[in-house]
Amino acid sequence: MAKLSLGSTFSIFHSRHIRPPLAGCHVTKMTVADHHPSLEVVGGARDRFLPSLHTNLRLPYNPFPLIAWNRHVETIFASFFRSIPQVRLRRECLRVKDGGSVALDWISGDHRRLPPDSPVLILLPGLTGGSQDSYVRHMLTKANGKGWRVVVFNSRGCGESPVTTPQFYSASFLGDTYEVVKHVGARYPEANLYAVGWSLGANILVRYLGKESHACPLSGAVSLCNPFNLVIADEDFHKGFNNVYDKALARALCKIFKKHALLFEDMGGEFNIPLAANAKSVRDFDEGLTRVSFGFKSVDDYYSNSSSCDSIKHVKRPLLCIQAENDPIAPSRAIPREDIEENPNCMLIVTPKGGHLGWVAGAEAPLGAPWTDPVVMDFLEYLERGASKTGKFLGDSEAVQRSSGELHHIEV
Template structure:
């Protein structure tokens, strides 16, 4: 989910970032919550999953270190969430857009790194990025992962959902957390374009929820050789409940306004819709639920918003995931509740590994050597995990970090 209320940061961020050299490190002493966890990890992290013994050694260098939030900006979940959304730097990347027309005459936008079609070998691994609700290729967290993968010689493509990141809207059906058809067509399209390449996926927030649903539900999931899920709400009913509480209402209103602003750009497509549609409610949504009540749940045949949310929970499908999957969550995430994480299903699935950090906010993780304005703490771990899977899949003993050093992104 992308936060879109920059005025909120003015009172919270009165002081400039603390220089890296003056940083005071505070080591967490949190005890591991389960006795059967992988033993060789820092106690500030919760580590579990059926693939724990297989995957933890791959990312051991990250698990050995404490999760060390950056002073001030990493100390409060709301401050961290808002700071990361508006003050994390955005890498400059030249992208080439491809508009893909779907079977129902809808349109999604795929953003590829400009020049890579000719510069990279046909068998270069492909990383498909799925941003959060209303997010797209312009978001800082997406750009940082894109650059990190690209610098390792990976081909990267961002999947911008209908209407997001100025993606064209050609039908009245918009974004839905339960509709996997667009992702399936994107996966098929990318796979047919580069049949010799292995495909991997990374999703954030609602993008992670859709990715995990797809991996556990759709036959096309077998095309993925590995994936990572970050800040996944998992249970949208619980997430909706938490978004109606306290300061979280700010995010709810921000996201509701962002959805309605996309709709307002394309109102001509919706003016003749009858039946249960309530386009004025969706176009003037104060919260996400207003938008879903007026448009989403009707478009996709649900009797109520609650039925739509319940049927869109990736927690329902993670037990069926057969693709190697790394899930990273923040315990204090205001949008993806800690209580919604399907820990038991993840522990029983031999393909899944879960890492829970004590702090991080939502899409924040202002920690690590790149804090406060660099990439999220999660990025190096995710990329090492995916590179390991690619090395095993392709039989390559080393990564391709230096493959494209002479090329500019």
């Protein structure tokens, strides 16, 4: 089971000018393209974004019957049996300001094949996830097939990313995300930047969007299977069959930790290294290591202050959130529906089934890409068609110097 991964209004479009009707003429109210009733579609940006997604959303959500009848079956099937597209990647190890390292995996040859203004898509996998995961690979190949430059952001220790300091990543830590986006923007200053995040990666992405707000260099983003409220997610994580996921992710965290245990052997203070090294739950790992590393007084304090539900109201870039009503790891009741409905930059789609990172439905089910992939690409391509090519994020001289002096390339 260690394969599971947890995972002011801004508009980039021109206003539509409507001429007043002639006197005596009957005026018919125009409505946006509707969606199938099997889907929940809400948000302050619903009327703006829904027409671009009409091709997929007008159809009923038809889960694959032999798999999606149970949310746990669907979650596990997608994790273990979904196909993994084969693609050659070029790894770039980025050293960040505190001495830590992250790994950026690009599709090999794209730096020569694609024009410099091709849109760039940054992918943020879930907890312990990386470029090896099937859901990441499918999104990567889908976007690249449409001419997008794609890079997978492997967090510290994930996807065989090196750990060079006694600190991993967490739901609260945005420092690496800031530096990755800055570096990618400096490398491709003519391109628009976008991001897609899954599960914990989605939580981090939405928090980043909220923190950056008007200054965010991204032109749009997508959040998938976001737990949103980590306190609520933690409550459900210990119930019934969810213990299986909890133990699997704890084992995955321990495996990463033990590979780099020497970095942590002299940690004192509140650190409980034996608890982290032998954690039986994600909460154990967070108690022994994560919450202390990032300065929280308790695990609940860490979860409460690292949740992305409070960030939605501050998002000023186009954001599409897709959730499954029956997600066992990202509970539906944690979705900040009210804030999404009040934010003119956000739209939410909730499918009746899908499990966690499953969505075994659509034309490629059961072994191919999840149902969400074509929806995500329709949204991103709609944004790219309307995006302004001015005001690009250029990065600073430090980022440019780092790109030439502190990066090492290998093929994976």
